[in-house]
Amino acid sequence: MTDEQEKVPGGAVRVGVLGARGRMGAEVCRAVDGADDLALVAAVDQGDELSAAASAEVVVDFTTPDAVMDNLRWCIERGVHAVVGTTGFTGQRLEQVRGWLADRPDVGVVIAPNFGIGAVLMMQFAARAARHFESVEIIEQHHPRKLDAPSGTATHTARLVAQARAEAGLGPAPDATRDEVSGARGADIDGVRVHAVRATGLLAHQEVLFGTLGETLTIRHDSYDRVSFMPGVLLAVRAVRQRPGLTVGLDALLD
Ligand SMILES: NC(=O)C1=CN([C@@H]2O[C@H](COP(=O)(O)OP(=O)(O)OC[C@H]3O[C@@H](n4cnc5c(N)ncnc54)[C@H](O)[C@@H]3O)[C@@H](O)[C@H]2O)C=CC1
Ligand SMILES: O=C(O)C1=N[C@H](C(=O)O)C[C@H](O)C1
Numbered sequence: 113m114t115d116e117q118e119k120v121p122g123g124a125v126r127v128g129v130l131g132a133r134g135r136m137g138a139e140v141c142r143a144v145d146g147a148d149d150l151a152l153v154a155a156v157d158q159g160d161e162l163s164a165a166a167s168a169e170v171v172v173d174f175t176t177p178d179a180v181m182d183n184l185r186w187c188i189e190r191g192v193h194a195v196v197g198t199t200g201f202t203g204q205r206l207e208q209v210r211g212w213l214a215d216r217p218d219v220g221v222v223i224a225p226n227f228g229i230g231a232v233l234m235m236q237f238a239a240r241a242a243r244h245f246e247s248v249e250i251i252e253q254h255h256p257r258k259l260d261a262p263s264g265t266a267t268h269t270a271r272l273v274a275q276a277r278a279e280a281g282l283g284p285a286p287d288a289t290r291d292e293v294s295g296a297r298g299a300d301i302d303g304v305r306v307h308a309v310r311a312t313g314l315l316a317h318q319e320v321l322f323g324t325l326g327e328t329l330t331i332r333h334d335s336y337d338r339v340s341f342m343p344g345v346l347l348a349v350r351a352v353r354q355r356p357g358l359t360v361g362l363d364a365l366l367d
Contacts, residue, residue: 120151127349128154128168128192130183135257136174136197136338143342144172150349162186170349173198177260181205188212188219195348196223197341199264201360210358220352222359225264227344231318232362234333235265238320239272241329243280245322248273249298253309253317261308265318267301268361273320274302 120126127144131137132155144152154165158175162183165171170193173183177200187194189212201223213219226232242248250273252266262270285305289297298307316335321328335341344362351365359365 120153121148124149124151125349125353126151126153126167126169128152128156128165128171130156130162130165130171130173131175131179131198133157134174136341137172139338139342140172140174140345143339143346144349147346150346165192166190168192170195170352172196172345172349176200181208184209184221185212188216188221191216191219193220193352194222195345195352196221197227197345199225199260199267201225201264206358206360213357218356220355220357220359222348222352222355222362222365224344224348224360224362225268226316227341227348227362228316228333228335229344229362229366230340231265231316231333231335232344232366234318234320234331235269235272235361236363237331238269239276241320241322241331242273242276243282245324245329246282247285247321247323248277248304249285249321250304250306251309251319251321252306253311253314255314255316256310256312258310261310262299262301262306263308263316263318265316266306266308269318269320270301270304270306274304277303 127150129137129140132141141155144150153167156164171187173180173196175198180198250266250269252263298305318333320331347365
């Protein structure tokens with residue numbers, strides 16, 4: 113047993129945080145420290161050895177899309193459960209993770225594009241509304257230090273909405289645009305237009321705008337503080353050891 117493990121109060125889940133000096137990682141370290149049933153055994157950031165997290169039962173990753181796959185592979189190979197908030201998970205990446213987990217069926221991984229409970233509900237409501245409206249566009253707004261656009265949340269929402277539209281037999285949303293300055297109509301994610309705004313003062317916000325004859329419906333969520341993500345992160349940390357395999361999104365944990 114290592115020195116770190118000896119310090120852990122009996123029964124507490126040993127948690128390691130990757131990206132610990134980042135905006136989210138630092139908030140997660142505070143949240144884990146403040147929870148009686150969890151013990152922070154490793155706070156790892158760029159330049160630190162990943163082996164510092166070897167004594168963790170659960171690792172939480174809030175790093176970068178470039179770093180997260182190597183981190184996840186390291187965790188799965190060592191039998192360490194993982195809770196991942198880092199963005200950049202394409203279908204191909206999720207398949208890769210499932211492949212690694214096939215060799216370690218005892219390991220649980222939760223990957224959630226957004227740990228905010230309100231954001232999860234916003235995505236569910238959007239998926240539910242999608243089949244009733246011929247038009248839909250997503251507008252996400254974030255702080256200007258964000259590296260990726262559009263956000264993981266907007267990308268995930270677009271995929272959910274596109275799936276619901278396809279299941280309802282809806283075709284493309286009407287749009288007569290013929291001359292376009294490149295980018296003016298946003299990114300096309302599975303046929304859904306997504307617009308990304310970056311401005312000082314913002315944190316993480318999203319609107320899903322639906323339209324049909326004579327009416328619109330706007331579903332909006334705002335995170336004003338990174339504490340908004342912590343109940344969801346801690347929920348996943350507590351649940352992941354009992355959920356072998358890959359769980360995408362918080363929905364199954366909330367139910
Ligand atoms: N799922 C969710 O609810 C949320 C997800 N995010 C996502 O989390 C990620 C991090 O966001 P922020 O904390 O704002 O970014 P940040 O840039 O403040 O933090 C990232 C940290 O990771 C560190 N890092 C980079 N490579 C590393 C490696 N190989 N090993 C360990 N640490 C490494 C960096 O040095 C930095 O300290 C982004 O992808 C962001 O979109 C952010 C907020 C909520
Ligand atoms: O970088 C952020 O800040 C956020 N990233 C996540 C995303 O890309 O969806 C979640 C939230 O929007 C905050």
